[in-house]
Amino acid sequence: MTEKKELNTRGAQLDFVCVESGCGGVVKFNLMELNQSDFQAMCPKCHRPYAFDASLKEKFLKLQSLILALRDAEPILGDCNVAVTVPAGEVKIPYALLLTRLNTMITLNLGEKKVDFHIWIEPTSSDTFR
Ligand SMILES: [Zn+2]
Numbered sequence: 001m002t003e004k005k006e007l008n009t010r011g012a013q014l015d016f017v018c019v020e021s022g023c024g025g026v027v028k029f030n031l032m033e034l035n036q037s038d039f040q041a042m043c044p045k046c047h048r049p050y051a052f053d054a055s056l057k058e059k060f061l062k063l064q065s066l067i068l069a070l071r072d073a074e075p076i077l078g079d080c081n082v083a084v085t086v087p088a089g090e091v092k093i094p095y096a097l098l099l100t101r102l103n104t105m106i107t108l109n110l111g112e113k114k115v116d117f118h119i120w121i122e123p124t125s126s127d128t129f130r
Contacts, residue, residue, distance in 0.1 A: 012067050013120040014060075018043040019113050031064050031119075050110075059108055067121060 012031040017024060025045025033039055034057065041050040052060065070077070080095035104119045 012064065014117045015120070016110075016115050016117045018046060018048060019110060019115060020046050020048050023048070031060060031067065034060050034064070052110075056108060056110070059106070063106060063119070067119075070121070 013028060014031050015026050015028040018027055020043065023043060023046045025043040027041050027043045027050060029039075029041040034052075041052075042048065043050070073080075077096045078094070081092035082095060082098060084091045084093060104121065105116045106119065107114055107116050109115070
């Protein structure tokens with residue numbers, strides 16, 4: 001790994017539970033490294049290698065675009081809120097909080113199985129989530 005990595009390669013970690021029955025290992029990979037030729041994800045427990053087919057890769061790349069767009073919007077994220085109406089009135093939830101405190105996940109087919117991929121998004125600036 002070189003020092004001069006692009007800024008946007010940081011923090012878009014995905015993980016999912018290994019599909020091997022009875023394994024339960026958590027496979028982790030960095031979404032931003034998906035297009036590298038030597039990309040490979042492997043279960044840390046049973047060492048099952050995971051290769052993603054073209055259609056799955058395409059979905060991951062769309063997810064990558066979404067995350068990059070979010071990152072691009074970071075300067076205004078602090079000003080964005082999701083409003084929820086409750087009996088006492090309206091509650092504003094900072095958008096940034098939604099992204100960091102709630103688990104974002106994408107459910108995709110991996111072979112024959114539906115797999116939940118958890119996404120861990122890290123802001124590029126620690127100021128975003130003050
Ligand atoms: Zn495994």
